[in-house]
Amino acid sequence: MDTTKSHKSKNKQAETPENPFIKLIEDKDEISKAVKEGKPLSTLKGIRFVKPV
């Protein structure tokens, strides 16, 4: 099953400390940059890597 929902907004609420999607986007950008520059991911602070596998 595959469903799609469309969300369009202009403002964000700020009642909780951090938007997890923004954090994930920032984390992905940092990881992408590190990989391209050949830096170990262990040098990235503040990213909560997990090993569920």
Added chain:
Amino acid sequence: MSNLYKLYPFKEGYRFTNATGDEYYAYFTSFELQTPYHTTIETVSFGFECKRTDLQAKQVYDESTKKTIIHLIEDYFRLNGDNALLYICLNSDEMARHRSVIFGKWFNEFGDGYERYKSDIKTEKLNFYSSVIVKESNPNKTKLVEAFNFTIDYWFPESQ
């Protein structure tokens, strides 16, 4: 599954090198979903990056790369069948939709037993696609999908 690449685990994720020498780094990070009941659910996001061995060479489709990534995701669900997996495609280079479509095709290769829920998120500053995947048999499926939609609605409320 003999045509999978060998995965080399390291502290933050998994690395493999494909036939053309490109290095792939796959990883999972913690992701907190909010619920309408003022609680949170800890789930996991998945991502991968490619370090090209030759930036000038044309990137060619590689079946074993796809199968290796799918294998890793299936392994996740084999061990975490009661959780969800979140995946987002950034539009940093206007290719988010393309990546989302490709990931959708890969999702279809997971076979039966999985469900995917997607959101297209467009704000003044952001444009990305987000998906959450759950197993059909997941006893927490309803709660997880509800929390996924709630978290998106909370942070990106519909204004139109």
